Amino acid sequence: MKRSTALLGLLFLCISMAFSQDEMRWDFSLKDVGNGEIELVADVQIKQGWYLYDTKIPDGGPTPTQISFDRIVGAEPIGEFHADTKAKVKYDGIFQMTIGTFQNNARFIQRLKVTDKAGFTLQGDVRAQACDDSSCTPPLPNDFSFTAEHLPATVTVTATAASTPATATTSETSLSFTPLTPAQPADSLGTASSVAVTSAGIDSDLLWTPVIEELQDYGMKGSTAGMSLFWIFISGFIGGLIALITPCVWPMIPMTVSFFLKRNKTEKKKAVTEAMVYGIAIIVIYVVLGLLITGIFGASALNNLATSALFNLIFFALLVLFAVAFFGGFEMVLPAKWTNKMDERADKTSGALSIFFMAFTLVLVSFSCTGPIIGTLLVEAAMSGSILGPAIGMLGFAIALAVPFVLFAIFPSWLSNLPKSGGWLNSVKVVLGFLELALALKFLSVADLAYGWGILDREVFLVLWIVIFALLGIYLLGKIKFPGDSDLPHVTIPRLFLSIISLAFAVYMIPGLWGAPLKAISAFSPPLYTQDFNLYDGEVHAQTMDYEAGIALAKQQNKPVLIDFSGYGCVNCRKMEASVWTDPRVKDILENEYILITLMVDDKAKLPEIIEVEENGRTTRLKTIGDKWSYLQRHKFGANAQPYYIALDHDGKPLSPSYAYDENVERYIEFLQTGLTNFKK
Template sequence: MKRVFSTLLMSFMFLAMQAQIHTPVKWKIKLEDSGKPEKEIVFTAVADKGWHLYDMNLPAGGPVSTSITYETMKGAELVGKVVSSVAPTSVYDELFAMNLRWYSGTVTFTQKIKVTDAKAFKLAGELEFMACNDETCLPPERVEFSFNRKNITMTDAGVVAGESDDQAAADSLSLAQGTDSLSVSADGENAGQLVNPTKIAEALSDNVDLWTPVIDELKAFGESPLDGTDSSLLFIFLAGFAGGFIALLTPCVWPMIPMTVSFFLKRTKNKKKAIKDAVMYGVSIIVIYLALGLLITGIFGASALNDLSTNAVFNLLFFALLVLFAVSFFGAFEMVLPSSWTNKLDAKADSTSGILSIFFMAFTLALVSFSCTGPIIGTLLVQAASMGSIVAPAVGMFGFAFALAIPFSVFAIFPNMLQSMPKSGGWLNSVKVVLGFLELALALKFFSVADLAYGWRILDRETFLVLWIVIFAMLGFYLLGKIRFSHDSELKYVSVPRLFMAIVSLAFAVYMVPGLWGAPLKSISAFAPPLYTQDFNLYEDEVHAQFDDYEAGMAYAKKNNKPVMIDFSGYGCVNCRKMEASVWTNPGVKQIIENDYVLITLFVDDKTKLPEVIEIEEHGKTRKLKTVGDKWSYLQRSKFGANAQPFYVLLDNNGKPLSHSYAYDEDVNKYIQFLQGGLKNYKK
């Protein structure tokens, strides 16, 4: 029993050490043998949810393309080009000023070959790829493969290469990233000396101590979160809950609360049964809307939902949909479902009894209130789907339905509270108009994504800000009664709540005005187009690294008695640029980095060749370090136990950590605390 517990404990510790090493793309490489000279090499990639890998042959200056290099090819020749099983997602990226193409989910690349000499057949090479998600990018990875005459059969030529037992054992070569059972055959013709783990640092640097792993020391400070999935789902639940609460205040739902609760109380003289029925009514509402969220997930599927956030066509459809909702809320028309649907459900509710009757009544409420709740639900589902999480639509709809169901149950339990409810009136129409303005503002965010994708430059940052300034200024004037729509009641005076909401809306419009001259406006950075799309920008306060070489930067820091900040970055890392634009440009952050630290930026996708290729054994796998980027990527993995970018770590002059690591998080206050904590420990 002790041995079992010890083994489990050791396994847990090993997994904990690897917690920051991401392996989101797994490969399977095999040679499909038809028995004829023409054969196929099949490269199959399976990306985890939310991750993608880039297509082949991207333009120079962009992220690392997926590529296949054949280092050895004897007795065979390539036939045609590599063919992918699915079309890639194509998005125009302003940072790289080019169209980026990538694959999510599962994709297969097929290369046809022709065997010309079965006895001499030998084929070896490596596949290089780069994986990213919405928050981070990993350094380029390489997967090696090799096949020989034992892997093929030439029945049409009358020659069978290899013994049957060898053929069965070596039918295909499967490579799965991140597993200790990986078996790799390295050709070694262009490789340097094989270095064992104890001598790796000596081969890479003159200062071995700088490469000593500090994973345990980092964990002693506590890890920074690298995955925001839980917080994103919490956000979409809260957004759904807020949407359900807002829906309650619309003229389609608010009057239904006292009517429905009174119906249940009058339906039976037994108060307990009436309360039970009202609670079941609320549960039915939750079930109906939750089923709608699950239906959306089932229709689109996980991979399609992941593509929505960057797919230009979908974003244009979302933009048009939200504008349509806004126009409906402004009173141009009502979005009403066919009356026959409502009549049929009414008849079902009357003809049935018990729980089924209550369920049909809840369904009738959903249909009757659709003209008000439809736009809110549509906006919620659009936002949830664009998150790329398969459960987000269901989570959002659960929050919406939960808020919508609460008053029906609460007022049934405490019916006296019905008397204190505000009466229906013109204020309900005002709620719809306010929602219309907010829908219109949100629609521009989706149009911005499509605009960036196609490179139209219609909605650059200053244009976006002008529209938002006008929208929120008009919202403020509407709340003050200066603008009226056809279905609005006459506003005899401005109530205190309307006054405060008008102040907030007008103040927000004024807050955005400096952004026309380049002010960062970090509170809306998630909605507005990037700062680099702005033509007129007076704000130039960027931070640049002093060194791009680890050893040189560490030597300079030791000579000048300063701590070091290592920035593991990548030329193809979009979120690295976001951190530099939104966090490093903060005056407080900029001052600390430039005055108190030696900043070293290491690009893990730097293609500069090393003087000599070095082979290493890492976690049971053979790896080749060929480029400067490979060297820095290995440094990040071996010394710090992480491989995602951006990744920031603070070191003393001996290469020891001064604080926990920091990943992608645009919270400026957290970043300042991170830097100040390192300075405090350095001074100790």
């Protein structure tokens, strides 16, 4: 059974890999443009949600789309390889430059002068890096090969061109190929290491042996969706508890419970039953709301919206609007006729249906307070990418909201201990207003990074948060008053402690203005690389950029290996390095517990010899060091997207599940600790 499971897992990985290499489909053709000239036309279809880069990218940027010729006979290139499709140009905050990208499809052109029609030969490849919001593929070669028979029949060779065959002949390149066999990967693909170590005792054959099945046993494809759903539920539950103490809901508890008790004076059991039905109705209404939202938009659409710059701008504006409403700027209510209609339905019906309409009335009446909380929760749930996210979030919210109604119906004596409604309820709204305003900046930050405006760099964001939480602390001390606030003759103990927490939090953020990591808010603040003034040195550097040399070094120091499959043009690799590796705990583990090997899959340095390998039924030529590392990732680990992290022992065996793009520091530390624990066994 275990073997069958492993085989199925291997089959699944192979299928996944086949699909993952399908982000771009290239088609090459030759076109006669007259005067003895032709165009090599490269058309590419790009997978939905992915993009590739333009041919002209400034130095220090991502990998551009490039052409290289292995052999040219009877022709010579004219001009540069360029895009015939208009690129979408935007500022990239990671690389701090304006970059052109293409989505859906694009066409690239290289013009050539034909000098010898009969002997015409054209061989080479186009390399492009495909990226989406979470990963990038290595710039693998997409080969083309044309001979005289592929030339358009209308091509004519001018007398001048025909009289200079020597020029065409000298452009022919002679290539040598070395097949890569399992017995000699290190010999065939050896590169200079940045660390002087001896590779004696290293079994190169073993180091290149695929470990896809072992990774499958570790759960390489395992998802964190289960944990995400759990935290979505907890977030929803906390949101429900907060909604419970708002002015729209709190006064409804004694009113509703008293209604059930008075309606069933002689039958307390029936009153409890009706209260339970009321609570269940609230839960059903909110869960159905979550399912409806997912059903209308779909989980993927919700996730795309949540990561959309435009959507984040819209939600920023909404949260600011909600904050103004909580501050007392205006009253946000649903149309009165909706509430009146629900009241009428509740009066005209009886039994469980009547109670359901009462619950629906509560949902509508409380919207002015619960709406902003629900809206925020739904967006966070959408970001999980799970189809159940919104429904699970609403389930947690509704349970927290409904349970008190049931409990107070079962234990009516508790009602006498409830704090009376008063000015403190308005204070709850104002506090929520401050929190909504702070959270709004998170969504503005996402849009700012996407569009490259640079108006909300990390230090600007921190200054605004420091001011917001300082004002919140001052408000809780009674030094600021909003519409609806009652007089505060003295500061209550709860307000004092909340004020201390808020002011302390504001002080905690101050060192961040000089580059302190502030990991408590790293999920909300812009990344550290956006900060102009930074005294904190948190960069982590690899000990080597060579696989075999890194294994040898690890063996000498008796440490496990952490391979970082990265790329010079990998945006999300830079994000991981800036937001995760800068964490002091992560930095300490990487520098002291592991031998960190960074392998750049887009390294353009040429190999001593071109290597031919058989892969997925076709011959692939490895020409550069980047090709070598990209092949290692695909061949040994069954993956081809970056960033990609894997912990290995000295035999190249995995010590833990692999780790892809995920900026959660705690999960990354858990991944590293798992590798260390298994290495020491």
